[in-house]
Amino acid sequence: MYVSWSQVLAVKKIDSSHFQGQKPEEFSKLVTNISKLHHPNIAELVGYCSEQGHNMLIHDYFRNGSLHEFLHLSDDFSKPLTWNTRVRIALGVSRAIEYLHDVCSPSIVHKNIKSSNILLDLELNPHLSDYGMASFHLRTSQNLGMGYNAPECAQPSAYTLKSDVYSFGVVMLELLTGRMPLDNQRPRSEQCLVKWARPQLHDNDALAGMVDPALRGLYPPKSLPPFADIVALCIQLDPNLRSSIAEVVQALVRLVQQSTINMREDLSASCRTNDSEY
Structure with a gap:
């Protein structure tokens, strides 16, 4: 994945309560499945972070909001x-x-x-x-x-x-x-x-x-x-x-x-x- 320094991204932190009772590999599986999805009308995943119990998904930032x-x-x-x-x-x-x-x-x-x-x-x-x-x-x-x-x-x-x-x-x-x-x-x-x-x-x-x-x-x-x-x-x-x-x-x-x-x-x-x- 290549991200330019000028690119603005949105970071979504996943509530840790979602992973109670789940193995750490579950987040990696989630990321793998989401990264396979491509459509002009979905906010596609551009990256992720998983460290020390903190799990985040990274998407493009949409300047007009929701x-x-x-x-x-x-x-x-x-x-x-x-x-x-x-x-x-x-x-x-x-x-x-x-x-x-x-x-x-x-x-x-x-x-x-x-x-x-x-x-x-x-x-x-x-x-x-x-x-x-x-x-x-x-x-x-x-x-x-x-x-x-x-x-x-x-x-x-x-x-x-x-x-x-x-x-x-x-x-x-x-x-x-x-x-x-x-x-x-x-x-x-x-x-x-x-x-x-x-x-x-x-x-x-x-x-x-x-x-x-x-x-x-x-x-x-x-x-x-x-x-x-x-x-x-x-x-x-x-x-x-x-x-x-x-x-x-x-x-x-x-x-x-x-x-x-x-x-x-x-x-x-x-x-x-x-x-x-x-």
Whole structure:
């Protein structure tokens, strides 16, 4: 591995409690498995350190921080993510999960999908981090994001590929609404994002009221229902009724393609209107 002196890296220290009862070689095995993973939308491992009981993973540093920071910690002077960028982020993350679920053999369950584990590069392309850690999350739920866990995951051992899909659906809700998965500052009926949003996802009139106010109405209304339909299939209470991540990717690709067609049609209609005025 070659790292230039000018390269900025991010260091993740692994909680030593993950390794209680584990042999020292387990960390080396973890590193070996993670280092084999390569995809444009994952934060790839560039190095590691394991000395005197301290275990660290080293990744590229992403200057735009996490999706969580962009959505929930930005001030009034920050530029919000546009609607098209939000859809592009959702598509990129879904492709990263599809890689873990369907390309890797055996399949890799992420088990900790949340907006703070989605890092954004300078072009706002998403990179999923914290993958490959599922075996160390098995005995504890302390590292899992509150509000992201599927109903079946009261026991960490019950986590499946479809549980990842549920967590991704919560991230999509964050992109849609700008709200956090759990927010005790809101009225009681709105504190849990999933419970508040689920009954409204198929109500087109309600959808407009759910959209992140930071967008200031700058989004194509036609794209809301299909986006909400994808979310609804991800956050089904019954895991068997949830879409696979491959189906989610296909649906998001169709949404992007249809949005492009709608944009061209709107532009063409605008040009015809302008021509008729002369």
